[in-house]
Amino acid sequence: MAKQGLAHPSTKPVLTGAAIGAVAGALLPVVSLPIGLIAGAGIAFWQRIRR
Numbered sequence: 464m465a466k467q468g469l470a471h472p473s474t475k476p477v478l479t480g481a482a483i484g485a486v487a488g489a490l491l492p493v494v495s496l497p498i499g500l501i502a503g504a505g506i507a508f509w510q511r512i513r514r
Contacts, residue, residue, distance in 0.1 A: 480504050
């Protein structure tokens, strides 16, 4: 992903997961925005490599 950038097939799902995590982090009082962003990207990436 680092070499191909947005052309890599895993980039868009991971960025989408990061965005969803950031929104969840902004809405939930327990989780902050950066933690939500990192968690969302991590979950999306983990699901992507498991398939």
